[in-house]
Amino acid sequence: MGNHQSSKRDSSMKSEKGGTTGSGNGHHRKKSITKLMMTTGSSSPTTNGADSPTAATNSKPASQLLPVEKLAKILTQKTQQEESVHGVGLATFSKYLFPRYPVLAEKLFKHFHTRANSKHDHLTSNAFKQQCDKLFSILDDDTIRDNMVMMFADDHCESGPTMSPDGMKVMLMCAYHVSMDHYSEGPQMCLVISKTLKSVVDSCFHTKMQLSVQFVSHWLEANCPRLITPLHRYAVHSLATSYRSLEIEGPSLVAEKQEDDESEGLELATPVLEQPPPFGDKPPHPHLLQMSMSWLLAGALPPLYSRPQKAHSPTNSGVGLTSIAFLSKFLCSVPSHWINLYDSDEMGLGANRFLHHVLAYKGATLTLLKAEGGSIFCIAAPCEWKETHVYWGGEESCCFQLFPKFAMLEKGSKMLYLNTSVRGYPLGLRAGKDxxxxxxxxxxxxxxxxxxxxxxxxQCIEVWGCGDQSSREVQLDIKKWQVKEAERQRCVKLSAADWLDHPDRYLLELAGRPQYHQKQN
Incomplete structure (x- = not known):
């Protein structure tokens, strides 16, 4: 009897242990951020990295964790020398890994510290390696978004972690700086970035001062799903490659690291806008689509509109080539160029002007409409515009409101309409499924x-082409052919037999022109 009960108790304990192990090693996507905390956090007080030194190395081969091993060893030595602490401190973590982004370093270190359940202000070497391993294992975009929102959330309260408007603005500003500092044309800054971020924050919070992290994550997923993923990718890139520059001994270590990061060609899929020439008879006309708005749309639109091209690196060193090979797995390389096809302020506002400059462009386009009062709307077409009386467009078709609040209005197939000639049907341009x-x-x-x-x-219309260079060249070739065809048809040569029955001959005779003999001609 007693043996039977003890066997039952032993079997139940084995099943509980098996269930805990299975839940701790799962890699499936979990929609709830509460489940995400339970999965990535410590399940019991005995799972601290300091108490289990081999927890981070048992799950993966040693070759995959070699960069983290080297990085942890170097940071531990730097912390011992500068802070007199055995482990990894915040000052050392920020100085040598993210020297240009102290806010991102602070948020990431605090996130590591909370998940490791550390009782000290620093992280032990084993805890640091364990948290880096967990960060590298996150590959799903939804899980990345949940993790980043949790990282920038306010301190945990009784009802759970919350996000404030300032916290969301800091998160978006970090994502913008990381993307613009690695812009393919060099670091960029936009004068209307505050206005752009305000439209996103106001649309999400609706004058509220606190929102749950679940709501913020779901709102980002619905409106701009790829906007903050570069933060995670840049953090992974820095943690995986910084040990190379840290191994170099010298007083200008941080400066060399920054130069190496720039020379490695880190690109985060922000579109390159075609800018007007800075010199000329007139000052350059500012476009309606600013740099910060293109960054926002690139994170909200499907990847079709910011399709990456082949990566290139300005350095031929082994470090640069290895970095590019690593980034090809995690990062979108060189983004596409967005070309201005039509600007009503320069080319005139009208249906014929729109058709002349936009039709025959074979790639995806963005049509920006500015109404009175400052409201700006965007219509994204995944293929070339068609003049017809039926609705058209693929699944990547969508329309946005950019200002005064940013939001995705609708998305789906057969929601675009353009008709200027077919009678009996509505004339004009439309966007919407109904x-x-x-x-x-x-x-x-x-x-x-x-x-x-x-x-x-x-007030204004702008159309930007999001296709490759060949799409623009084909459109220009078609325009040249149309001009030549119009010139050819303007001068028509007629034979003598055709001229005898031509209506213009009778009109000239009625006007008083005399008839000439064929021999005289």
């Missing part, structure tokens, strides 16, 4: 705009 009530409607004269049946005066 033909009877489109979200955005531009009248045939291209002077009025309706947003959800609210009328506005249309």
């Amino acid at each position: 033909p009877r009530a489109p979200i955005i409607s531009v009248e045939g004269g291209f002077d009025k705009l309706q947003f959800r049946k609210i009328p506005y005066n249309l």
Whole structure:
């Protein structure tokens, strides 16, 4: 009897142990951030990295964790020399890994410290390696987004972690700086970045001061799913490659590290905008699509609109080539160039002007509409524009409101419409799945705009091409052919037999022109 009960108790304990181990090693996506905390955090007080020195090395081969081993050893030595602490401290972590992004370093170190359940202000070497291993194992975009929102959330309260408007603005500003500092044309800064971030934060919070991290993560997933993923990718890149520059001995270690990072060609898929020439008879006209807005749209649109090209590195050293090979797994390399096809302020506002400059472009396009009051809307077309009386467009078709609040209005197939000639059907440009009530409607004269049946005066239209260079070249070739064909048809040569029955001959005779004999001609 007693043996039977003890065997039951032993079997139940084995099943509990097996269940705990299975849940700790799972790699499936979990929608709830609460489950994410339970999975990535410590399941019991005895799972601290200091108490289990081999926890980080048992799950993966030693060759994959060699960079982390070297990095942990170097940071431990630096912390011992500068802070007199045996482990990895915040000052050393920020100085040698993220010297240009102290806010990102502080948030990431605090995130590591919380998940490791460390009782000290620093991280032990084993705890640091364990947290790096967990960060490297996150490959799913949804899990990356949940993890980054949790990292920038406020201190945990009784109801759970929350996000404030300032916290979300700091997170977005970090993502913007990381993307713009590694811009393919060099570091960039936009004068309207505060206005762009304000539109995103106001749209998410709706005048509220606190929101749950679940709500913020779901809002980002619905409106701009790829906006903050570069933060995770840059953190992974820094943790995996910084040991190379840290192994170099010298007083200018941090400066050399920054130069190496720039020379390795880190690109984070921000589109390159075509800029007007800075010198000329007139000052360059500022485009409606600013740099910060292109960064925001690149994180909100499907990858079709910012399709990466082949990566290139300005350095031929072994370090640069290895870094590019590593980044090809985690990062989008060189982004596409967005070319300005039509600007109504320079080319005139009208339906014929729109058709002349936009039709025959074979790639994806972005149409920006500015209404009175400063409201700006964007219509994304995944293929070339068609003039027809039926709705068209693929699954990547979508429309946004950019200002005063940023939000994705609608997305899906067969939601685009353009008709300027077919009678009996509505004239103008439309976007929306419901033909009877489109979200955005531009009248045939291209002077009025309706947003959800609210009328506005249309002030400006810009169209940007998001395809490759060949799409623009094909469009220009078609335009040249059209001009030559029009010139050819303007001068028509007629034979003598055709001229005898031509209506222009009778009109000239009625006007009093005499008839000439064929021999005289």
